[in-house]
Amino acid sequence: MSTSFWLDRSPMQRKCSTYDAIVVGAGISGLSTAYWLQKEDPSLKIAIIEKTRLAFGASGRNAGFITCGSVEHFNRMIGKHGLEGATEIWRFAQENLRLLQQEIIRDQGTSLGFEQNGAYSLAAQANEFSELKSVSVTMGKLNIRTEVLEAPDVLKRVGARNFVGGIRYLDDASINPVALVRELAARVKVELFEGVEARAIEATPNGTRVLKTDAGDFEAPMILLNLNGYSAALHPWFEDKIYPTRGQCLMMAPVPRFMDAPCYANFYLDYFRQLPTGELLIGGFRQVEKASEVGVSDHVTGPIQNALHQFVLTHLPQFKNVPVTHRWSGVMGFARDGEPMVGSLPDDPQVFFAGGYTAHGIGFSFNTTKRLVDLVYGREVPRWLSARRFG
Ligand SMILES: Cc1cc2nc3c(=O)[nH]c(=O)nc-3n(C[C@H](O)[C@H](O)[C@H](O)COP(=O)(O)OP(=O)(O)OC[C@H]3O[C@@H](n4cnc5c(N)ncnc54)[C@H](O)[C@@H]3O)c2cc1C
Incomplete structure (x- = not known):
């Protein structure tokens, strides 16, 4: 297959070679991560690296249910987490919807297909x-x-x-999921690199991280993986945690x-x-x-x-x-236990991640990525959400 000049992904198109944060994956989770990072610190220079294009993964292929709870009936959640634990997860999803309405949907519900x-x-x-x-x-x-x-x-x-x-x-509630991701993309000030595949992450002697891609290297002090179902293809740690x-x-x-x-x-x-x-x-x-x-x-x-x-x-x-x-x-x-997770890689604490949404990423990811940013800034995250639960 031949490639035109215009479609070629030249790293020369970049505004800068180093960033404050690199987000990998441009689905609802990656865009939400960028949103909360920038809310925390509006001066951050953020790159988003996406193998295909915005919302081309599950975020653009789902049913658009904004569901509270889990993939199981509440009594079964209680069986797994106890009454207190199941209620905490349910409230977390309710909070996800409230945050989406407050921060993103606001008065634009109709244009986003929100009901x-x-x-x-x-x-x-x-x-x-x-x-x-x-x-x-x-x-x-x-x-x-x-x-x-x-x-x-x-x-x-x-x-x-x-x-x-x-x-x-x-x-x-329910929504048009692609309209939601596009709205998030319109809200963040980032450099989005579509058609760029992340291949590996390497540490540099000066303490930053280099994301190796098929369009060259991207460098930042932290990398945030939002690959959900694709996580294990980039790092083996996910192999027995996100299927x-x-x-x-x-x-x-x-x-x-x-x-x-x-x-x-x-x-x-x-x-x-x-x-x-x-x-x-x-x-x-x-x-x-x-x-x-x-x-x-x-x-x-x-x-x-x-x-x-x-x-x-x-x-x-x-x-x-x-x-x-x-x-x-x-x-x-x-996820192995059906609940989403945030954490950093055991072999590299500057590589953070969110994922394992288990068919409920629209219902969970906005709040999950808020907690991911809490983790980045040294704040506590709930035990059931932390990847530390896997030991
Ligand atoms: C058929 C279906 C129905 C669903 N229905 C619902 C629903 O009604 N409600 C609900 O809450 N959830 C639903 N879900 C689940 C929901 O869509 C996901 O949980 C959510 O979209 C996950 O978002 P994400 O951003 O984490 O992952 P994704 O949207 O999958 O984004 C990951 C991105 O990473 C990119 N990528 C992969 N590898 C690389 C790489 N090496 N380098 C760079 N980029 C890479 C991919 O191209 C992709 O764009 C459904 C899912 C499906 C498939």
């Missing part, structure tokens, strides 16, 4: 519904607002058939809107939402081909795409004769 209509967790089986009802009771005692829906209410609110019931989390995991989606052409908020089904494994413009986005069904849904390829596969379409026919007949317009996948970073 705060809550989100549903729907049950096709009685056992999941009874679990959800007990979740609602527990949450009520914690003043986390939910509402229980029987099958006819599900049909009325989201037009979905063949569910026995569900609950609605009243505070959840690249593929998620697939399907989009159907618009019909008049009947669904008032995004929905999860089948213990968070599957999800769908009707966009403000009427399209249906549906994703999930990794369980159909679990073994093949690992790694960093962004292909789609027949069995999962068929399962997604079958789900639509079973539960959302409004889309029965509607064409599929898009099929895609993205690479998520699943």
